[in-house]
Amino acid sequence: MENPAQILGNTAGGVIGFSWLMIALPLVGAAILLIGGRRTNKWGHLLGVAMSLGAFVVAVLALVQLLGLDPEQRRQAVHLYEFIPGMVDMGLLVDQLSISFALLITGVGSLIHIYSIGYMSHDPERRRFFAYLNLFVAAMLLLVLADNYVGLFIGWEGVGLASYLLIGFWYFKPSAAVAAKKAFIVNRVGDFGLLVGMFVMWTTFGTLSFAGLGDATIEQNGTVTAIGLLLLLGACGKSAQLPLQSWLLDAMEGPTPVSALIHAATMVTAGVYLVVRSGAFFFPLGSTAALVAGIVGTATLLAGAIIGCAKDDIKKGLAGSTMSQIGYMMLGAAFGPVGYAFAIGHLITHGFFKADMFLGAGSVMHAMNDEVDMRKYGGLFSKMKVTAITFIIGYLAIIGFPLLSGYFTKDGIIETAIEHNPVMGWLAVAGAGLTGFYMSRMIFMTFFGKARWDKDAHPHESPAVMTVPLIILSIGAIGLGAFLVLGGRLYQWLAPAVGGARDFVPAFHPFSVPGLSTLALVAVGVVIAWFKYGKAEVPVTAPRGSFLTTFARRDLYGDALNESLFMRPGQWLTRLAVFFDNRGIDGLVNGLAATIGGSSGRLRRVQTGFARTYALSILFGAALLTGALLLVGNL
């Protein structure tokens, strides 16, 4: 295997030398909007969009420059400054992997910025919203462009902060404030893993840069596996993988563009990026850490799909689906360079079709007075054609309808998984069937069937500023998969960055047994959904449902588990600590003070005010002193 981290000498020139602008532009935008305050209200959103678009332009120019280079040279280091002397040199690494992410982040991010102009037009705090979005874009770009784990970690925390601020954007709603805190705290658990992983990495290899690790000889032993598992814990937190998945569904309290940008298209995929970027070092094919990543991915893709089957809240349904799709990516990332390429491919196409569907859901909510309950939708197709058609394109892409994006990338992951680990692979096939069911359920309940609207709902199509991004995203949802996967284009592009062999084309078998069974299962799922939610009437109030339905509705009892395992014992612990503090420490301190106060109160009675008493005590004292002196003298 080639060394994936071989940096080719000198600092890059041309546009790539200015790739720090990608981070700086949105950061400056956020700073202006936050410091400028209300004065920037009038044009704040335009500045936000301009900064995001500017970053996108830089990313495109950098891509053009990379494409002009020899494939072996497409790994450009941009040294910025010495961050921690002797330990961390801050620099950017512009290679095939990071530029793919940068394009996704700035491209989809800019579309979502534009969409938000319309979506947030009635919100008096729209400027603050754009400031946070810009902050997010800057942090996310730092995460993917940094050439070392410390820079990555700073971006990692930055996106966590932006996510917190945006989930709690409507902080006056208690549910949003709680969801924001929950996301932050659950992510802390993952960040702890990432941090400790970095500590161990530093003590073991003495370097935290990707280039340094590339030069180091890494044997797969216990320490390396531990680092891998710790990094995986971090990835699980950020990417809402089991067992740290519980925050993502609550994160839907934020404005819908946030759900689309951060909690579907970009930030939640940071975990996959971390695994792929560290892949050659800590997750090589066949290692324990990679196996665990595969197990986590498989479990999450099924859990997310099951949750998605029972949610009536359109955004929570999509959130379950996001969990599930990231599960697929994590599964792909467990299987070496070929798996990485498919995972990244699915990540990119998912970024398009999921953002498309989330923004479509936002458009529907916009039309329905912010109603999110799908049982109160129905028959919306004729009222909002553009939204409906783009949403359906996203839907066809995610269920893997032949020739659309999801078909190619998801199928690639499943094929790779079956090749290396049939159990995981066939479970992923089952997950695809579930995807077919829950996504069809969503489509039938929202756009078809009888209208079950509230009396004061007057659905209408959204303005062009919202529908144009939908159209662009749906074009990506149609064609991107074929473009990336056919002929192994994405694989050959990414191979030098992730350590794959370049003269290799991953096989694509559309008519293989797994491929056909996936299609068959998806078809079965769609048909079941049609009978249950298309043909039959959907009741406006949710039926109680079986044990399984409740199980899925309650997020597989994830919250209950967290509550009984961590929250309650934590509360007991704090109560015990409070008790100990009140009774033990306060008791000791107060008791000591009371003892001293009491005894001094008694002692002061000695001060009688009678001069003769004092004279007597002086006499006794003198006598005592004399006696003592005599005694000592005699000794």
Add this chain to the structure above:
Amino acid sequence: MTTEYLVLSAILFVIGAVGVLIRRNAIVVFMCVELMLNACNLAFVTFARQWGNLDGQIIAFFVMVVAAAEVVIGLAIIVTIFRTRRSASVDDANLLKY
């Protein structure tokens, strides 16, 4: 000789001490204090004579000077107290207490 002087000094000291403890009149108490001081002076002078050097004699002078100063201050205080409280009893001046 020395023993007799010292015995006298001790007797004077004890008389003074008992006087300080049992008498109430501030003037008498004061006189008793002077008696104790002079008992000490006697002891100093005795020892100076015994050992044939002047240290004790000098200390005695110091004690006298200090006693004189003390008498000036002390009597002034006693007179002031008597003016305000119409009493020279040390037991009546007992406000400075717990």
